[in-house]
Amino acid sequence: MNKLSAAALLCGALLGASAQAALVRVASDTVGGTFQYDFDAGIQVGADSRADVQWQQFSTTTRGLTVAFLSSATLLSLGSVNFDAITESVLMGLSYSTADIPGPPDAASPLGVGGVFAVKTNLGNYAKAIVTGYAAGANGTDFYDLQMDYALYDGQPVGPIGELPEPGALGLFALGAGALGWTRRRKPAPASQR
Numbered sequence: 001m002n003k004l005s006a007a008a009l010l011c012g013a014l015l016g017a018s019a020q021a022a023l024v025r026v027a028s029d030t031v032g033g034t035f036q037y038d039f040d041a042g043i044q045v046g047a048d049s050r051a052d053v054q055w056q057q058f059s060t061t062t063r064g065l066t067v068a069f070l071s072s073a074t075l076l077s078l079g080s081v082n083f084d085a086i087t088e089s090v091l092m093g094l095s096y097s098t099a100d101i102p103g104p105p106d107a108a109s110p111l112g113v114g115g116v117f118a119v120k121t122n123l124g125n126y127a128k129a130i131v132t133g134y135a136a137g138a139n140g141t142d143f144y145d146l147q148m149d150y151a152l153y154d155g156q157p158v159g160p161i162g163e164l165p166e167p168g169a170l171g172l173f174a175l176g177a178g179a180l181g182w183t184r185r186r187k188p189a190p191a192s193q194r
Helices: 003-016 088-092 167-183
Strands: 023-031 036-038 043-045 053-057 063-067 074-079 116-120 126-135 145-153
Touching: 023 036, 023 043, 023 053, 063 074, 088 126
Parallel strands: none
Antiparallel strands: 023 145, 036 043, 036 053, 053 063, 074 116, 116 126, 126 145
């Protein structure tokens, strides 16, 4: 298969599935020790039923990200992965739970700087977050405040099952498939072999 036909086929296939994920917000924020965070509203809160997660201070040396009190949100640690490669479709296909995610200074913590976690929020939206740092907070305790960058998606399926692609996308796919068939057509045998 030549490069042109492969590109045409790929272009048609990609455009056939080109429904855009609805990105709600991209932000940077800090969750203070013992505080909760509401990804849907994009704010740090105290004890609030709208909150999704809490940056827990279990002791003077033990930290963890937990589901907020009275929350229906769920979490998942993804560890050190390519943050930009995680799409809404990927987030929607993950299995979340209410299990705590251990934080530093625990050597086994997946929430070191660069660690990624995902949240299914109270409102059914999806967030991916990457830890960008920690601050000592007002009390001087290490790892007291969690700093993060995150992206929030609307939680709606990218394209409903059974939805037909746009006619233009089908045309491009047909063009690519035709180009592939044309390049794979049977070439006539040379005159010396007839």
